[in-house]
Amino acid sequence: MDSLKRTPLYDIHKKYGAKMIDFAGFEMPVQYESILKEHEAVRKNAGLFDVSHMGEIIVEGRDSEKFINYMVTNDITKIGANQAMYSPMCYSNGTTVDDLLVYKFSYEKYMLVVNASNIDKDYKWLWENKNDFDVEIKDESGEISELALQGPKSQEILEKITNYDLDSLKYYHFDYMDLDGINCLVSRSGYTGEDGFEIFLKNEYVALMWEKILSVGENLGIKPAGLGARDTLRFEAGLPLYGNELSDDITPLEAGLGSFVKLDKLFLGKEALLNQKEEGLKRKIVGFEMADNAIPRHGYDVYAEGEKIGYVTTGYLSPTLKKNIGMALINSQFATIGNEINIIIRNKPYKAFVASKNFYKKNYKK
Amino acid sequence: MKILEGLYYSKNHEWVKVEGDKAYVGITDFAQHSLGDIVYAELPEIDTVLNAGDTLGTVESVKAASDVYCPISGKIVEVNQAVADDPSLLNSDPYENWMICIEINDKGELDQLMSPEEYSDFCN
Numbered sequence: 009m010d011s012l013k014r015t016p017l018y019d020i021h022k023k024y025g026a027k028m029i030d031f032a033g034f035e036m037p038v039q040y041e042s043i044l045k046e047h048e049a050v051r052k053n054a055g056l057f058d059v060s061h062m063g064e065i066i067v068e069g070r071d072s073e074k075f076i077n078y079m080v081t082n083d084i085t086k087i088g089a090n091q092a093m094y095s096p097m098c099y100s101n102g103t104t105v106d107d108l109l110v111y112k113f114s115y116e117k118y119m120l121v122v123n124a125s126n127i128d129k130d131y132k133w134l135w136e137n138k139n140d141f142d143v144e145i146k147d148e149s150g151e152i153s154e155l156a157l158q159g160p161k162s163q164e165i166l167e168k169i170t171n172y173d174l175d176s177l178k179y180y181h182f183d184y185m186d187l188d189g190i191n192c193l194v195s196r197s198g199y200t201g202e203d204g205f206e207i208f209l210k211n212e213y214v215a216l217m218w219e220k221i222l223s224v225g226e227n228l229g230i231k232p233a234g235l236g237a238r239d240t241l242r243f244e245a246g247l248p249l250y251g252n253e254l255s256d257d258i259t260p261l262e263a264g265l266g267s268f269v270k271l272d273k274l275f276l277g278k279e280a281l282l283n284q285k286e287e288g289l290k291r292k293i294v295g296f297e298m299a300d301n302a303i304p305r306h307g308y309d310v311y312a313e314g315e316k317i318g319y320v321t322t323g324y325l326s327p328t329l330k331k332n333i334g335m336a337l338i339n340s341q342f343a344t345i346g347n348e349i350n351i352i353i354r355n356k357p358y359k360a361f362v363a364s365k366n367f368y369k370k371n372y373k374k
Numbered sequence: 375m376k377i378l379e380g381l382y383y384s385k386n387h388e389w390v391k392v393e394g395d396k397a398y399v400g401i402t403d404f405a406q407h408s409l410g411d412i413v414y415a416e417l418p419e420i421d422t423v424l425n426a427g428d429t430l431g432t433v434e435s436v437k438a439a440s441d442v443y444c445p446i447s448g449k450i451v452e453v454n455q456a457v458a459d460d461p462s463l464l465n466s467d468p469y470e471n472w473m474i475c476i477e478i479n480d481k482g483e484l485d486q487l488m489s490p491e492e493y494s495d496f497c498n
Contacts (some may be wrong), residue, residue, distance in 0.1 A: 027410070038437070039410055043435075043437065044408065044411045044412050044413075044436060045411055068458050207407040216438055236437055238437060240436060262482070302414075302416075303413070303414050303439065305438070305439060324436065325413045325414060325434075325436070327436070354416075354432065354439075
């Protein structure tokens with residue numbers, strides 16, 4: 009793993025006994041003690057994730073709002089300063105370049121938080137479409153670290169190191185605040201289905217912050233959590249992962265993200281998505297629950313009536329629900345909830361039923 | 375990492391304990407540790423005849439499915455239902471919780487497996 013990039017917390021991950029894996033070109037912790045224990049800690053107490061591999065692209069200049077609104081499918085004119093918005097970003101054929109969070113500082117300054125695997129591609133895509141827009145685009149991923157503190161006790165933990173009134177920080181809002189003497193950008197958002205915060209800070213302070221949050225949260229049951237638990241948590245909450253539920257082969261409409269695609273405004277990919285909507289979706293991401301005892305996995309084939317109708321995008325034994333569940337991209341005609349499908353596991357068909365992909369009810373504090 | 379004396383070990387991280395003409399087979403401590411939380415174990419049917427190197431079953435961690443290979447040839451005479459019912463037993467004590475018991479065809483095949491010392495070197 010010599011050629012892999014490392015976050016500033018690499019040595020700390022080793023100290024906490026992390027098992028490291030290659031994730032999007034970064035050497036990242038997949039788990040410390042146990043994925044199941046880390047998953048449970050986030051659902052019941054809190055977990056701390058190093059997500060410094062995520063990318064931060066700054067867009068500044070007079071046309072920032074117009075430019076970003078042209079690049080993404082959601083309507084960012086609807087948010088005010090100090091608010092964030094989730095949005096897919098599409099190619100002109102409607103498939104997905106990435107899904108990202110747009111942080112609005114002002115009409116003239118935004119930060120795009122993008123997936124680690126897509127940083128270079130997104131940056132290039134933004135430049136390619138810059139045209140006459142009066143904007144500057146800078147990739148600051150290398151300078152900014154990010155921690156995600158997630159779980160029902162997150163606020164109580166953060167209150168121990170800040171005087172900021174966290175009750176006033178609403179869902180998908182962010183602000184600068186002093187955490188243990190360090191100036192951080194803190195957003196009330198996350199990727200686990202729980203209340204929590206995403207904390208952006210300079211690389212040089214992230215190790216101190218990591219240790220501080222774990223030490224003040226110790227009595228409240230916080231655990232360092234790896235990418236393994238991050239994946240099982242987001243999956244139970246029905247949240248998409250680029251590379252699984254979204255890709256340059258899947259449109260946001262097929263992924264069930266229609267509410268983040270505003271067809272009443274101008275954006276790249278609009279025409280293709282409008283056509284797709286008018287013609288009707290040929291395939292869709294659905295949730296499913298296994299009836300037979302077997303675990304579905306990413307990439308497994310899905311059959312119905314003896315024919316291949318799609319493939320599993322994510323599957324797990326859900327740590328919270330203790331059920332074998334998954335998401336799959338399948339032909340729309342089979343996408344009705346309750347419909348029987350078959351998942352091919354080690355060359356044998358296993359029975360499953362289409363279900364809502366919101367397996368776990370989200371506990372956001374709004 | 376625990377490696378017990380008196381067992382044979384395979385390159386795929388299975389162990390074999392010989393008792394007369396039979397052998398018990400399970401996965402090693404190294405294997406369970408590499409896999410992480412084991413949440414599913416699929417075991418073969420009794421009377422299945424396997425050659426050395428055939429897949430005997432599958433263990434699945436939270437993240438992924440991994441095949442378990444049979445280190446020696448023979449006919450399966452017993453499977454450990456306790457492991458199928460509670461696969462986390464493979465994490466808590468991988469040597470106590472065998473997966474299958476096989477009637478050995480040819481004890482000469484044991485020579486192809488590793489001693490505890492050789493396996494220890496192999497893992498390091």
